[in-house]
Amino acid sequence: MVDIVEIIDQHMQTRKIMVCKNFRDENYDLVNDDYRATIPVLDQSGNSLQPPLEVRIVCPVGISELKFHISLLVITGAKRNDRKSICRLDFGANEGHRFNPSAPPPEGWDWSRFPTREIHGSHIHPWQLNRHLASGRKLPKNLHFAEAIEAAGWDDAFDAFCEINLITYDRRPHCRRGLL
Numbered sequence: 001m002v003d004i005v006e007i008i009d010q011h012m013q014t015r016k017i018m019v020c021k022n023f024r025d026e027n028y029d030l031v032n033d034d035y036r037a038t039i040p041v042l043d044q045s046g047n048s049l050q051p052p053l054e055v056r057i058v059c060p061v062g063i064s065e066l067k068f069h070i071s072l073l074v075i076t077g078a079k080r081n082d083r084k085s086i087c088r089l090d091f092g093a094n095e096g097h098r099f100n101p102s103a104p105p106p107e108g109w110d111w112s113r114f115p116t117r118e119i120h121g122s123h124i125h126p127w128q129l130n131r132h133l134a135s136g137r138k139l140p141k142n143l144h145f146a147e148a149i150e151a152a153g154w155d156d157a158f159d160a161f162c163e164i165n166l167i168t169y170d171r172r173p174h175c176r177r178g179l180l
């Protein structure tokens with residue numbers, strides 16, 4: 001049986017592309033109180049990766065400040081919910097998270113005892129800081145670890161997300177502001 005964590009490691013070390021040139025407002029669906037859009041992430045020849053990856057953009061509706069989430073998801077099965085987040089950027093988020101200063105945690109660690117501090121404001125949960133939460137062949141249920149990002153807005157944040165995940169794009173998709 002193939003180790004999914006190893007495959008994700010390989011995916012993350014490979015340069016990938018997103019084709020966004022036809023991305024429009026219509027790509028966003030209103031789901032509960034969020035605008036959501038997904039864009040496939042392909043290998044450099046434009047072929048699907050195995051298992052496939054996609055980027056999901058989530059923009060909450062009805063708030064005045066700029067706030068959004070960008071996730072890199074791996075599609076693990078045929079059902080709609082068979083998707084696991086392997087990296088997420090939370091922009092303008094006010095939830096607290098554990099902050100991992102630099103080194104990945106040691107083998108057999110208990111993350112709840114790991115020396116951490118809370119992080120607030122815009123931040124990213126990179127695969128590298130969270131892959132150790134995978135158990136056996138199961139991907140992490142939650143990406144507990146994050147680091148702060150300096151990003152002035154959508155363009156900066158989107159570029160930071162793409163850079164850390166080795167994704168290039170033909171045209172930056174837009175953030176759908178959910179102002180009511």
Ligand SMILES: [Zn+2]
Nearest residue numbers: 090093097146
């Ligand atoms: Zn977060």
